[in-house]
Amino acid sequence: MARIYATAQYVWNSVDDAREFLHKPHPMLQNRAPLEVSMTEIGARRVEELLWRLYYGIAA
Numbered sequence: 001m002a003r004i005y006a007t008a009q010y011v012w013n014s015v016d017d018a019r020e021f022l023h024k025p026h027p028m029l030q031n032r033a034p035l036e037v038s039m040t041e042i043g044a045r046r047v048e049e050l051l052w053r054l055y056y057g058i059a060a
Helices: 002-012 015-023 041-056
Strands: none
Touching: 002 015, 002 041
16 A cells, blocks of 8 residues: 555655645545555556556557
């Protein structure tokens, strides 16, 4: 969980934007909040992958 939060802060370069991303439903996560999805190991990997795709500008 800490890694997801740290990655979100790095990607968004803002604590507030990272927090908003983690709590807001996302279409690539079946309209579930990233924080909710990341409660499992597999879910956390999905969220981390999504974050890096956003960072590198790959269609998310």
